[in-house]
Amino acid sequence: MLTPELASKFAALALGHVRREYPYKPDHVLAGPEDAKRPSELHPIFHGSFDWHSCVHGFWLLLRLLREYPDLPEAGAIRALADEMMVPEKVAGEVAYLARPTAAGFERPYGWGWLLKLHAEAAQHDAPWVAALEPLARAFAARFHAFLPKLTYAIRVGTHFNTSFALTLADDWAATHDPALRALIGERARAWFTGDRDCQAWEPGGDEFLSSALCEVRLMQRVLGDEFEDWFANFLPRAAQQQPASLFTPAVVSDRSDGKIVHLDGLNLSRAWCWKTVAGSVSDSGVRAAALDAADRHIAASLPHVAGDYMGEHWLATFALLALMGD
Template structure:
């Protein structure tokens, strides 16, 4: 299953509708006084839609990617016009100023940081001024990674926004051509945290997780280790060719898609599909786990893709993960 113009139109149409939808909105804000109780757009001139800041950021990543991949679709012209209006220096300055507020050091750490870097990377692939406008914000978040990673003693293995392996995947992709020191730092910390992991039990999913702790870690190590990945994988998931642990190969049951936390499990299916595809490619076709991994990717994708739209609790974010699953980073 691959990205098609039909997928692109469906995803982009839904995302354009919620990027500017201001309410409901979940603020990440510490009030320092009554003057801080202002509407979201006054705090976030660009990222005040899509229910929360990070979903708005990766919604922008998604529509820019779709406009680049399918530039002749009618919706692509609307995307470019919206970007010309919103991704401008004065609005970026407002977003950047938010980072200087008291108690903002952990704002969107690390998930939103990583998605902003992914957005900047995508914007740079367009013949437009959007990347230059976003650069001060991207550099600010890169600086936060530089400051944060050395003091993070223990890895964040949870399957939600705090997962460190997912953030490092996106941040490293951005840094490869821009910040070699950050690449070195990411590789060093990832090897310290994950390099000696053995026989993963994969106690997942948790009831509200949208990332696989095990597979996101393996995906990151595939990027870091290159030709040495197979040796690491064979001791990390030694029974993968036998589809064990079974939890990693079985799509999650989603009991209520109107519940924002339970709806996370559709995202788990999509992110696992992305992970399994990357892992299969890194292992190579001769590895016995590769066809099993690819089959698991297709199984998870088939279970989750029909539910990308339909309820706002999933619709405001799931298309970005569907795009990862279908088209990669």
Template sequence: MIPLTPETAAAFARLTLGHIGRQYPYKLDHVMLEDKDAVLPRVLHPIFHGSFDWHSCVHGWWQLLTVARLHPDTYEAGLIRARADEMLVPEKVAGELAYLARPLSAGFERPYGWAWLLALHQEAARHPSGWGDALAPLASAFATRFGTYLSKLTYPLRVGAHGNSAFALIHASRWAREYDRALLDLIRDKAIGWYSGDRAAQAWEPAGDDFLSGTLCEALLMSELLEPGAFRAWFDAFLPDVAHGEPATLFTPAFVHDRTDPKIAHLDGLNLSRAWCWRTLAGRLGPDHPASARALEAADFHFVTAMPHISGDYAGEHWLATFALLALTA
């Protein structure tokens, strides 16, 4: 398996330090009711106003803090800690909370940004710095939103982009296991209700701008929520021919025609997120499972296909390193 070396971690950090404070271009998720709602991103979002959009800035911070924890002695880790001491503070978090309190912000960043904020809080709390305490009210606010949302969500979203339910619930369940057992129970109940009966997935993917595999994210979520034996039994029914390289679409990296097109560039992210899923699933299935070796091969193949393209154009550069880090820390 490909390792996360100090050199690779430092390179990821340099990329992300270059854009978490870059204010433009920026894509707002912002509903306006009147003229006074036309406000600059850095005013609306005191912390997460870089990296092209709110959620990319959030997971950029997750990536930076993860690098700083795993490789604390690198030069870049010192830069990360200094920047975090400046930005991840209660008064700036209060500004982010004020935005959530707007009546028109109920659906803001649902569910992708919510999930990444919980992942960021969980990572920040691993550092003896106060960053986790500062972010805790924001995490609590999004956990409450998850509870409300899941209680009324009848069907899962199986799409290959930001709306995907399984991807969001992977991160939310990891956070909830540590901080909110009632939310974890709700996530487990919803996921089992939605996915437990799925059989013989055809994996008709990717669509033209996917960055997530709906099939593999579903499998990864179930591996988080089921006991190991129950998960293996479910997986064998869900993807019965994986050991034989089928469905072939899951083993074939996506081709990216134009990396300057932000939507088409999503496909590099699909390759990286598949690498993350395959690598994690191999570990959950165990070395004796007939699909494990094939899964690890697929993970490495997808990763090496995408890795040369995580920088070079801002369409991908503002977010792809995060998904590369997910894969390497699976």
């Protein structure tokens, strides 16, 4: 479970990197020499945490912890940071970046989903942050509206391009802020995934931080409602026997200084997040027990390693928080 001590550790980590401009890995297309600018010139808010999307979910982590523990020792620093950064003029700079002709595919879809989840979290606070972020959230929602109807095939990889993970985050936001987008997400998810049966779970790949199989499960739990349990019984019919074994076995991380290999710590934590959803959504006691056991073992494998090397430190606490809170 999340404790105040662990929350304080996560908050300190995020406060240490969301403003750290270098090293930085941009998702940036140069149309000419004039486009070669430092991260903070391109992104007035999200120029830390090694890359744009990690900075976005670093801010989400801070606001989520602030809501859970308003008296956290870091609470004042979190509020001051949000007051400084989540303001209309800085948001306007982020929106302007999206208007660049070369930015059509910027952060699609992972960063899109995380920005909407950040806005959904900001809406839980009595602060001007949600109103300031609204234009940026609407800009990304518009991109989802335009993109999803032409995405003929779901992207099932275990990295940033995974369709299910991004739509799970977006659906959380759309439930309150955009009913039409939520309906579109449900329509597309059903079209892509309703017929999936007996998942073989050929994972993980060597640099994956998301489970293709379990992210699909997480999305379908949101989309299907009362129909989910029947769908899940067909999708993973031997879950009570902990099969396929690959989904129940934490990944081994051989080098946490390698920015790709350390993704596997994120896989362990995001799988735990998904397994908790399964445990709370099925009536079969065998499946529930297997899911909870898998969640516990995956958390135990990677929670001790959220700090230590910047390649994991700039993002892993977010996935640890997802796993612990079930958000």
